[in-house]
């Protein structure tokens with residue numbers, strides 16, 4: 185476990201309740217700069233809820249989330265400002281259908297005035313070039329395959345130059361033949377030193393890319409370890425049970 | 432938005448501002464001009480000829496105003512509506528053959544009597560009667576809120592008639608008499624005029640009615656104007672001007688083709704009489720639309736209909752979008768709790784009550800003491816009505832945009848307002864365009880009740896023509912065709928817009 189980087193994100197006692205259903209029952213986690221963390225666990229265990237609590241798409245019921253030294257749940261915090269530094273990629277891509285690929289990437293930097301139109305367009309083209317989709321810059325998302333759309337969604341988040349990237353099952357909505365292209369982009373990103381948390385069902389990917397894997401079960405982190413240990417020598421009985429089903 | 436689109440939006444806004452400005456400026460309110468309201472379907476007292484207000488009432492008012500040294504501006508309103516707008520000061524004088532009654536005198540001030548009449552029966556020649564008893568089992572028909580209406584009700588209560596049908600203007604009443612064989616209860620002079628205009632009608636002077644006294648009406652507190660009017664009425668009686676006006680109309684047999692005593696050169700157009708099918712068709716067309724420039728009622732009415740529809744649509748869109756934003760923002764963020772409640776109440780009340788009532792309430796209650804032009808008030812009323820429907824349409828359009836769109840925006844650091852403007856609304860608009868098209872079409876058609884607050888819209892315009900020709904079908908057909916044509920143009924424009932948006936992505 186490379187724990188040398190500074191702590192970018194510190195989670196303490198995070199709880200989340202929907203109605204009388206307690207989904208997260210107290211999660212503690214330190215995410216270090218440059219670290220790649222995979223999150224696995226059975227469906228409905230709260231992986232998405234956990235991830236979405238980190239950028240306040242879900243409001244934690246209890247506990248604290250400190251990002252780059254700032255408590256995100258504090259009423260004094262300008263969450264919009266923090267979110268610029270926390271990129272997020274969704275299972276269902278969520279590209280803006282009424283904007284071209286290039287406009288999708290430019291929208292946030294331009295409306296938030298962190299870049300001029302020209303800068304944002306140049307940035308978009310550079311990112312699209314990197315993923316080999318520059319030729320699609322003027323197309324609408326509906327003209328792209330699922331894999332292409334998800335790659336555009338990833339670089340759209342990257343355009344804001346985030347310090348951390350959150351992925352919520354980025355390949356689950358894809359046809360099998362498109363999973364590879366998206367995973368390899370995420371892998372490249374990981375290798376470039378980006379800090380990221382990836383909720384995934386792709387165990388092979390988690391094993392290959394992560395510095396650390398978290399197994400969430402019943403609202404807590406039931407086990408966490410480097411991938412070789414977690415997959416090779418699982419301690420938790422539920423984790424063994426889970427792995428036997430998915431592997 | 433593209434620059435071109437901004438320019439289009441700018442042009443539309445500018446046009447609306449100009450229209451609103453023109454309306455406000457055109458409402459003339461200087462102290463030296465009397466606003467006189469009349470229901471010009473009451474020949475020989477009040478009617479229109481080539482766009483001019485004509486009749487005994489009108490000319491006596493002119494003579495009085497002349498004596499007082501002031502100008503007059505005549506305005507059209509429904510007979511029963513004048514009894515509301517004069518007390519509110521929306522008009523200075525009501526001149527529409529108002530019979531003095533204790534009941535009316537409770538709410539308005541009456542001038543001295545300027546004419547005397549008696550209620551008679553008008554019916555089709557084939558349905559002639561010789562005595563009141565023969566009315567038993569017959570249907571009476573009257574214009575709403577007239578003394579004929581009161582008389583007919585009394586007779587009906589005593590069992591002297593089978594039923595009383597109440598219509599809003601004399602053209603409808605005459606139509607009913609001719610087509611349904613009913614018996615109209617009406618003032619004797621009006622009766623004479625109706626018979627002059629239609630040879631199938633006849634007067635049966637069989638009622639035991641009392642002599643009625645006509646007076647001009649004023650607001651209760653306007654005794655000053657009323658006294659001046661009485662003084663001038665006395666003056667023109669002494670000068671003989673008064674008698675000359677009466678004699679003049681009598682000499683013309685109270686025909687609806689008689690021009691104003693003060694504008695006798697403005698002779699009515701000759702009747703035409705061609706034969707054969709095409710000849711008859713031409714005559715009908717000529718009579719309804721060409722003779723005495725009657726097409727002007729249609730042009731003027733159409734102009735008002737379009738102004739009201741456009742202003743109301745703009746108000747409705749703005750208001751609807753605003754309400755939808757407040758409600759959606761509340762749904763998403765929980766903010767604006769009170770505003771949200773207000774908006775919810777607004778849409779519930781407006782969508783739960785008839786637009787007709789809303790129009791009357793806004794005109795006679797909310798804008799009761801306002802002197803704003805009634806076209807503007809109608810636009811506001813229809814805009815407020817439309818806004819409630821637009822709000823629901825926009826809201827459902829916003830709700831139809833997947834939640835992930837807002838989340839994607841928020842995760843990039845955009846505020847919910849920014850996300851709304853740049854991402855949610857543009858997609859919502861495509862969802863709601865068909866429903867907005869429908870809303871603008873029904874809005875256009877709903878403006879046809881504007882006549883109830885004294886506006887001459889297209890529907891009221893053809894009503895006035897009917898009041899002069901006593902021929903229902905042609906004006907109604909033409910009005911229908913015009914509405915239909917506008918609706919088809921609107922539907923075409925919206926479908927093109929829809930196609931353009933659908934092609935876009």
Ligand SMILES: Nc1ncnc2c1ncn2[C@@H]1O[C@H](COP(=O)(O)OP(=O)(O)OP(=O)(O)O)[C@@H](O)[C@H]1O
Nearest residue numbers: 202203207225226227228229230231232233234353
């Ligand atoms: N907005 C919400 N309101 C009520 N319950 C919710 C809400 N969001 C999630 N839940 C519930 O919380 C639990 C955890 O949901 P979550 O989406 O975090 O699970 P997950 O681990 O991501 O599952 P999956 O693998 O299926 O994506 C589920 O039981 C879900 O039904």
Ligand SMILES: [Mg+2]
Nearest residue numbers: 231232233353
């Ligand atoms: Mg999930």
